[in-house]
Amino acid sequence: xxxxxxxxxxxxxxxxxxxxxxxxxxxREAIFAMIRDEVSDSKILDLYAGSGSLGLEAMSEGAxxxxxxxxxxxxxxxxxxxxxxxxxSEGVNVHKCSVLSYVKDCAxxxxxxxxxxxxxxxLGVKTVHEIFTHKILSINGLIILExxxxxxxxxxxxxxxxxxxxGDTKVTILx
Numbered sequence: 713x714x715x716x717x718x719x720x721x722x723x724x725x726x727x728x729x730x731x732x733x734x735x736x737x738x739x740r741e742a743i744f745a746m747i748r749d750e751v752s753d754s755k756i757l758d759l760y761a762g763s764g765s766l767g768l769e770a771m772s773e774g775a776x777x778x779x780x781x782x783x784x785x786x787x788x789x790x791x792x793x794x795x796x797x798x799x800x801s802e803g804v805n806v807h808k809c810s811v812l813s814y815v816k817d818c819a820x821x822x823x824x825x826x827x828x829x830x831x832x833x834x835l836g837v838k839t840v841h842e843i844f845t846h847k848i849l850s851i852n853g854l855i856i857l858e859x860x861x862x863x864x865x866x867x868x869x870x871x872x873x874x875x876x877x878x879g880d881t882k883v884t885i886l887x
Contacts, residue, residue, distance in 0.1 A: 713765060715798075716741050718772030725794050727763050728786040735765055735828060735858060739878045743856055744769060746874065746885060747824065750854060751775050754823035757848070759811045759839060764791035766826040766856075768798065775824070777803035781814045811835075815842040821850045831860035831880075840868055840886065855886040 715723045716737055735743075743766070744751070751770050756778040758767030767778040780791050788808045795804050807814055811829070825843060829835035836859045843849055854873075857865070861882045865872065871886040 713737060713763065715765075715769055715772050717744065717769070718774065720768070720772040720798050723798055725763050725765055725768065726790045726797070728784065728790040735762075736878075736881070739858070739881055739883065740765060740769055742876065742878060743858075743883055744773065746876075746883075747854060747856060748773065750824060755820065755850070757781070757820075757822040757825040759815070759825065759827045760829045760835070761791055761826075762787050762828065764794050766828065767804075768794055768800075770824065770826075771798075771800055771804065775803075777805075779805045779807060779820070779822075781807045781809065781811050783808060783810050811839060812842055815839065815846055815848060818846060818848045821848055821853070823850050823853045825849060825853065825855045826858075827855060828858040831863070834863075836863060837865060837867060840865070844868075844871075853887070857884040857886065858882070859884065 713725045752774040753776045756770045756775045758780045761780040761782040861877050874885045876883045
């Protein structure tokens, strides 16, 4: 897995050990093709961050800052190594905790929020619900939700801007 565009294009990223499903390069490329105009100077939140590839891709493309959240020790270690490998020292924070507790206690408003939870556990619906409940998405912000292709987000139908399916993966963009 590597950074696909921007300042760090071509840099290889470390993937955490364990039960992690990294976002495939082609899916990440498609996501950033849809949101590229929104990335520059934005505040990013990368939830269920894994290797940090989505947040790091955003930093490569000019995001102002990124908070990475994951509760896995191996994921946190990989994120920190990837940040160090890319030489990013400002604007990044790594949080080892439950995503839902982070969102509930968060006082920051984010411009782009990436959500890539384990599939088939309905964590996507719970996480989006908490984001809207605790109002951590900025006024013109976007949520980019990666899920299994069969997962249902009808609860947020009025907020869905776009849905695309790539193999077993569904990308949903909400506002």
